[in-house]
Amino acid sequence: MLIIASTFISSAIAASEQSKTTTQSLETKASNQSYVPIIAYEGTYGWILGVAYFRYPNKLADNPSDQEFDVLLYAADGPVISLETRWKKYTIAENLDLEIFGDVSNFYVKDYPNAQLEGILIDRQTSKINPKFTQNIKDTHNIVYEFTLDYKDYAEDAPAQYKNGMSVNTGVGYLIDERDNGTNSKKGYMLESSFNLKPHFLSTTKGGTFSTKLELDARYYHSITDKQTFVTRGLFQYTTGNLLDARFGGSKIMRGFDSNRFIGKQALTLQNEYRAQFNKHLGAVGFLSLGQIDTQNDIQINYGIGLRVGLPPDQTQQIRVDFGFDTQGNSTFMLQFNQAI
Template sequence: MRNQTISLRLLVLIIFIVLPFNGQAQEQEEDSKFIKDLKEFFTFYPNLKAAERDSTIYLQKFIAAPVVSYSPETNFGLGVGAKYLFKFNGSGEETRVSNMPITAQYTLNSQFFLYSGFEIFTNQEKWVIEGNILFQNYPLKYYGIGNNTPDSREERYDYTQFLFEPIFLKQMFTRYLFIGAGVRYNTIYGVDTVEGGAVETDAVDGFDGSTSAGAEVAALYDSRDIILNASEGWYLEFTHGEYFEALGGTNKFNLTRVDLRHYLDLSPRNHDVLAFQFVGRAVRGDQPLSEYSFFGSSEIMRGYQEGRFIDRDLLAAQVEYRKRFGDSRWGAVAFLGAGDVYRNIDQAQFETIKPNYGVGLRWMLDKSENLNLRLDWGFGQGTNNLYLSIAEAF
């Protein structure tokens, strides 16, 4: 069996190691002085003085911690991971907390990674602003196109990527429905491949660089009670983008994405939650390599390295059981999923579907925001990976 990638993000000074797992002490004392001090050390309050003067103002939180990661492709990486949680002045209980994660890393192989995926609610949730900002110089492994590519074709290639995708959605018709539009700009450059290797041999359009520039329409239904770690509600996001050379892109194509989630509060007393997710992605036209559907990630199909299988379309689903141990900060999860990539979704076959499963530990970093630190161990067909980060996978 080939060596498997183990990717770790150690946040909050490896809190799973330094915090004592003492069940009796945790139950008798809700927050020990050590935990409080540790939490406060990594938490900043940008509007603390204003919130002290006016109790109606939400106390904003910026939670930051060191990030250490390792994988064979990157060597050791060092950086900072953070979550910015806030509400605009004038927002009350009817407005959910806005979430803006920020991650910045630099590796010993002179690679870098800067990312923010945000979801911002304006006052009374009249508008939602969501999207992604990504700037990275990171490697991927390439095995070819299709859902049955062999391990023997494994080849690493490096590239630099800049992605900018803001979407503006207005509340319409009902409390939780938002409709809007946005833009998406995704450029790949500085590609470094193995001379005469699989990437150059297959020569998929855009393998040596590309730019996707287009406009998107979007619809969002979001009735989750808590954005970072929902215990009940629905989430459905649909986006469809048209990409043109006239807008500065190198390719003309369209991209459709669907993300459906549902959360069931099985036992409010015991904090047991059952969560479901379905993801679909389809691209048509003259799409470059960077816009194909990449199978595997730290969010869905955990256990498979991102890009282990690549094709135009992707279907994947997962279910996760989440349990918290009494009133302590500790919890655990078990998850199970399945998915695959296809040339065309209507050609999907049950025989090729790939399973994944795994378990995880949780430690509640912020009880008021239900914000967890998660450690997951995911397994696929002949592969496994570890994931450690802030907030749930979905």
């Protein structure tokens, strides 16, 4: 979501809660909680008000929680609304974790399917549920199974490859995770490959064909000092069928561009980020990204800076504000949570 955000009020509110928490209670509570109010203004959406809630395991507890739960709720002029949720249950069976993502939104979304249709603003409603199973097979090696039920309602003047209706995606992947921390890694690496199928006979979209998507994701984290980290990420996407599903732009990949700024059938992205942690509450980043997609002739370049504000009681969760720019003079402002890479 692309917004200009003012969230430092949340840090003060959370800090007041932290002062009420003693060391003894921190070590006995099974989970930690953080609340973040959101006040923002964006040219397309107008004023945006929202709240984010996080509940996650307390690693200092004698018996840490085996669950995580996130809720992000945004409401804006229009009116438009977006609700995002994530729930994770560790070890639902032997060596098997379950994570469920949910998303309901009627935000206006800028879609750029190709160079000819660049700039079309599509009014759409979406709803999605995405269960993901991670099976540990040996040490840091995992098999990932996922299933996505997705409904989209596009405007009548939407491009031909977008069809209203429900679609079903199934996928399987292989994950090697050698990171020291999945939320805010400082060292290690992660390698993931995934293959997704979208069978037309499991969809209500008209004119759909059997579509596939292959994704290869590699990330490397290097600690320069105790408070400085360099991160690099390479992402390759390849799709077949009539849907253009390789993309970048938004709050995670190529942050100098709007969400879904570039869409095609194959894309390659290289993203680098330098992180500096000033103290346990405050940090900053600088990033540079390059991307090539088949619907554009030139290599796309973007860069930017960001601010990280840790959320009490233990700073595990973070507010992430990024200011991104591209070589064409465009800029984006993003509020999200936790690290982008």
